Amino acid sequence: MSNSSDEGVAQRGAGYRKGPVLLRGRQIPQQTTDQRLLTRSEGADWVHTDPWRVMRIQSEFVEGFGALAEVGPAVSVFGSARTPRDHDDYARAVKVGRLLAEAGYAVITGGGPGIMEAANRGAVEAGGLSVGLGIELPFEQGMNEYVNLGINFRYFFARKTMFVKYAQGFVVMPGGFGTFDELFEALTLVQTHKVTGFPLALVGRDYWGGLLDWIRSTVVDRGMVSEADPDLLHLTDDPAEAVAYVHERNAALLAEEQEATEELERAQAAAAAPSEP
Structure with a gap:
């Protein structure tokens, strides 16, 4: 996700989003909402202000859940905001978005430029649903023109929850710190079984190979x-292979879940049945 909010690339004129409010020029604040939340407050003022801030945080979750509840099967695509349109990674991300849409998935990105724009573009050009989860940043980034369902968040943690909750997997393109953050958060959720399976495909052997x-x-x-944990990541150079891996792994996980559910139902039925005299 991706994101990626990790790279400070401004789309001039696109505007600075602060929740539902659009700001430009001198109206852009010096601090983001996340910065204010995480600043160490002097004195006891936070006792009076932070409880009200919780209401705003709650509203972000409510709005995000409401907007994305009917998206259907989806895959989050993460990668750099700095990738130019003439780069091979951009072309690969367009193909990833297109193939995901053709496979019946909505494509979720961070809504910004670079890889995010490319994946959204591929989804739109294939007639699929293109979702952008924007974030308030201390520079203008804006929602790319290929997003047809966009939500702007003030808080990273609320936004990151949406990336995971409404996706059946991740395809991760080359990116910076924000991309790393999203990748390792998803990987940790799978490793600790906080989510029941989650295919993670990395695209770009030359970029990700050293990390693996x-x-x-x-x-x-x-x-x-x-020793088995690195196998949670599937590395490839081929967008088609990445999408096929996510799709096939999802099908296998759904079959496993269905089998486990049916086995539980049989066990419950057997336990509830009257015993013979």
């Missing part, structure tokens, strides 16, 4: 993760 090598050697060797 480090995980498989240094991280595994020091016992920080299990």
Whole structure:
């Protein structure tokens, strides 16, 4: 997700979004809502202000849940906002978006430029649903023109919840810190079983290969993760392979869930049946 909010690329004239409010020029504030939330307050003023801030946070979750509840099967695509339109990664992301839409998935991104725009573009050009989850940033980024369902968030944590809750998997393109953040959050949720399975495909062997090598050697060797954990990530250069992996893994997970549900129902029925004399 992706995002990626990690890269400060401004789309001049697109405007600065603060919740539902559009600001430009000198109206753009010096601090984001996230910055104000995380600032160490002096004195006890926070006792009076933070409880009210909770109401705003709650509203972001309510609005996000309401807007995305009927999206249907979806996949989140993350990657850099800095990727230019003439880059190979942009072309790959367009193909990822198109193939996901053709496979029946809505495409969810961070709604910004670069990889996000490319994936949204591919989804729209294939006639699919293109979703953008924007974020308030200290520079103008704006929602890209290929988003046909967009939501702007003040808080990163509310936005990140939407990326996970309404997606059946992630396709992660090359990106920076924001992309890393989203990737490892999703990976942690799968590893700790906070979500029941979640296919994660990385596109770009030259970009992600070194990271996976480090995980498989240094991280595994020091016992920080299990030997099986790196297998939670599927690495490829081919957008079609990435989409096929997500789709096939989803089908397998759904079958496993269905089988587990039916087994539980049979066990409950057997337990509830009267015993023979």
